[in-house]
Amino acid sequence: MSQANNKNTAMGTKGGRFSRRQFIGAAVGAVAVWGGYSVLFGGQFRADKADRNVDVLLIGGGIMSATLGVYLAELEPSWKFEVFERLDKVAEESSNGWNNAGTGHSALCELNYTPMDDKGKVQIAKAVEINENFQISRQFWSHQVRKGVLGNPREFINSTPHMNLVFGAENREFIRKRVEALKASPLFAGMEMSTDPAKIKEWIPIMMEGRKADEVVTATRSPLGTDVNLGAITRQFYKHLNERAGVKVTTGHEVRSITRNADGSWRVSAFDIKDKSRIQTVDARHIFIGAGGAALPLLQLSGIPEAKQYGGFPVGGEFLVTENPEIASRHLAKVYGLADTGSPPMSVPHLDTRVLDGKTVLLFGPFATWSSKYLKNGSYFDMVKATTPSNVIPQLQVGMHEFALVKYLAQQLELSKEEKMAALRRYMPEAKDQDWRLWQAGQRVQIIKNVPGQGGVLKLGTEVVVSEDRSVSALLGASPGGSTSPAIMLSLLEKVFPDRMKTAAWQSKIREIVPTYGKKLNENPQLLAAEWAATAEALQLAIAAPDLAGFTPTGAPAEQPGVVKKVPDIALQSQGST
Numbered sequence: 001m002s003q004a005n006n007k008n009t010a011m012g013t014k015g016g017r018f019s020r021r022q023f024i025g026a027a028v029g030a031v032a033v034w035g036g037y038s039v040l041f042g043g044q045f046r047a048d049k050a051d052r053n054v055d056v057l058l059i060g061g062g063i064m065s066a067t068l069g070v071y072l073a074e075l076e077p078s079w080k081f082e083v084f085e086r087l088d089k090v091a092e093e094s095s096n097g098w099n100n101a102g103t104g105h106s107a108l109c110e111l112n113y114t115p116m117d118d119k120g121k122v123q124i125a126k127a128v129e130i131n132e133n134f135q136i137s138r139q140f141w142s143h144q145v146r147k148g149v150l151g152n153p154r155e156f157i158n159s160t161p162h163m164n165l166v167f168g169a170e171n172r173e174f175i176r177k178r179v180e181a182l183k184a185s186p187l188f189a190g191m192e193m194s195t196d197p198a199k200i201k202e203w204i205p206i207m208m209e210g211r212k213a214d215e216v217v218t219a220t221r222s223p224l225g226t227d228v229n230l231g232a233i234t235r236q237f238y239k240h241l242n243e244r245a246g247v248k249v250t251t252g253h254e255v256r257s258i259t260r261n262a263d264g265s266w267r268v269s270a271f272d273i274k275d276k277s278r279i280q281t282v283d284a285r286h287i288f289i290g291a292g293g294a295a296l297p298l299l300q301l302s303g304i305p306e307a308k309q310y311g312g313f314p315v316g317g318e319f320l321v322t323e324n325p326e327i328a329s330r331h332l333a334k335v336y337g338l339a340d341t342g343s344p345p346m347s348v349p350h351l352d353t354r355v356l357d358g359k360t361v362l363l364f365g366p367f368a369t370w371s372s373k374y375l376k377n378g379s380y381f382d383m384v385k386a387t388t389p390s391n392v393i394p395q396l397q398v399g400m401h402e403f404a405l406v407k408y409l410a411q412q413l414e415l416s417k418e419e420k421m422a423a424l425r426r427y428m429p430e431a432k433d434q435d436w437r438l439w440q441a442g443q444r445v446q447i448i449k450n451v452p453g454q455g456g457v458l459k460l461g462t463e464v465v466v467s468e469d470r471s472v473s474a475l476l477g478a479s480p481g482g483s484t485s486p487a488i489m490l491s492l493l494e495k496v497f498p499d500r501m502k503t504a505a506w507q508s509k510i511r512e513i514v515p516t517y518g519k520k521l522n523e524n525p526q527l528l529a530a531e532w533a534a535t536a537e538a539l540q541l542a543i544a545a546p547d548l549a550g551f552t553p554t555g556a557p558a559e560q561p562g563v564v565k566k567v568p569d570i571a572l573q574s575q576g577s578t
Helices: 020-041 063-075 125-147 169-182 197-203 230-242 292-302 305-309 382-386 392-401 403-412 417-427 481-496 504-513 525-539
Strands: 052-059 081-085 157-159 162-167 192-194 217-222 226-228 247-251 253-260 266-272 279-289 310-322 334-336 350-356 359-369 437-451 455-458 462-466 472-477
Touching: 052 063, 052 266, 063 081, 063 230, 063 481, 063 504, 081 230, 081 253, 081 279, 125 481, 125 504, 125 525, 162 169, 169 192, 169 217, 192 197, 197 217, 226 350, 230 247, 230 481, 253 292, 279 292, 279 481, 292 305, 292 310, 292 382, 292 437, 292 472, 305 310, 305 437, 305 462, 310 382, 310 392, 310 417, 359 403, 359 417, 359 437, 392 403, 392 437, 392 455, 437 472, 462 481, 472 481
Parallel strands: 052 081, 052 279, 081 247, 162 334, 279 472
Antiparallel strands: 157 226, 162 217, 192 217, 253 266, 266 279, 310 359, 310 437, 334 350, 350 359, 437 455, 462 472
16 A cells, blocks of 8 residues: 555655664663662652642643533532643643644544555545544634633644645545545544645645656545634633633643542642642542643652553654745645555644644645654653653564664654655645745654553553543543543543443533534434534534534445555654643
8 A cells, every 4th residue: 555655755864784783772871870879869849738638630731621610510519629840831842833733633644544454445434533533632622712711712622624735646536435435424523635736736836836747646635624723722812711710720830749648539749840849648548640741740640550651752843934925825725645655654744734823824744753742741751750660671662573664763863854855845846945944843742552462562642541540531642632532531530430420420421522422423324414514613613514404425335345454654744642
């Protein structure tokens, strides 16, 4: 399949000589540093008493904690909440609009969600799942607009067609099969495919100008795509929560102690970043850790057994950015390509329209970067501090098993701006150096799980971790992340509060917030059409949804799926999780 054999795209990897021997040497050195750090700085502080008691403590000021807080504020308005965020403002890490690509992930253009199996069939199950989850996001945000929690939708969501652009005959065949397979689902209705350069130029003129007339190009376009500013949503959610009685949002404080009380509650202390002598301590019945890359070490701090099976692999991303209005105004789409030959799908290039702070800009990338930090504003000791006796071996195992990924990252670090511009010109031939600058996006921690019988396994997507007594929960991982946060937090509520989720009061309120909760829109075109219409009106989406009247699936009939070849994919293309 073309995703693993694409000779025509270029994100620019060098043929460096990074070897397994170098990796092993670096890993041994890291373990030695970890041992020394643990001896010098092991243990944690415990306050003699708490300053106050809360029902729920949310650690991390990103989109995940904000979404959960808004849910719980409606479900249990009498509960007391507190939020601890280490930076001076909320939404300054991965949720910040400049630190992610802003794709409203609904699998309309993300080709890694529709892999081809060994029978030559495109599998769409994951794409359907992701799309269903994004429909929950549309409903959740629409409800908050109607309630006045969210303001002008133009500030956080905008209609932006989602597209693909690929090169060569082999990739054209893959796209044809993909489009045909997606016709089985109403969620992907309205998707167009074109092999006509003139038509494609109508859709994305700046990506076709300067291209050779005989080049084989193929494009798809869905009108249902969106650009989402997670930072704007997060800030408005916290503004709403901070105005409620019984809710306190504390910024500039880093959680450094999580210990158990005799009654089963948790004592959590957060230290003022600017004055370490100032400490705020709360006793909480429930803790949610939604701190992006920092979620793993915080989960470890709690000491729950469930944390021992996880390790982390930090990775960053860099984009080329243009704010030139003459360029940005001529491109309205998020256009995803295919990975370069021999590169993992994390290298999937895309040229994105973004609306940030009321201004339209374009991003191209991502180019992989690496740092031992777990947060963009973190510490170079983050990875060392999160390495424990229970996860050091699984992490080394992943480094060996996924060596192609390690090597790819090492090669990416060598790329110059000129080489990155050359990658951009593969998609935008007339791009000029002076119009583009490099921007370091957010930092992610991809999860490594110690799986019995397999050892360390690199996990894709996000993973909800819940303690046995359900008093501690955390969200680990990345893609699809923030754009499907309402669905992810619904899943967390089901795991943490299963008894309450069964009550009539919670069921009624959940269905008020997400009217189609518990239903599969993929199996109900009429309900889907009604949901599209209602949310498009509330969110003021400019591009109308396709008409589903009389929709009938036209894709190939279902059959036993084949085997999908495993690829080293850490889904960097999302660049947005917390």
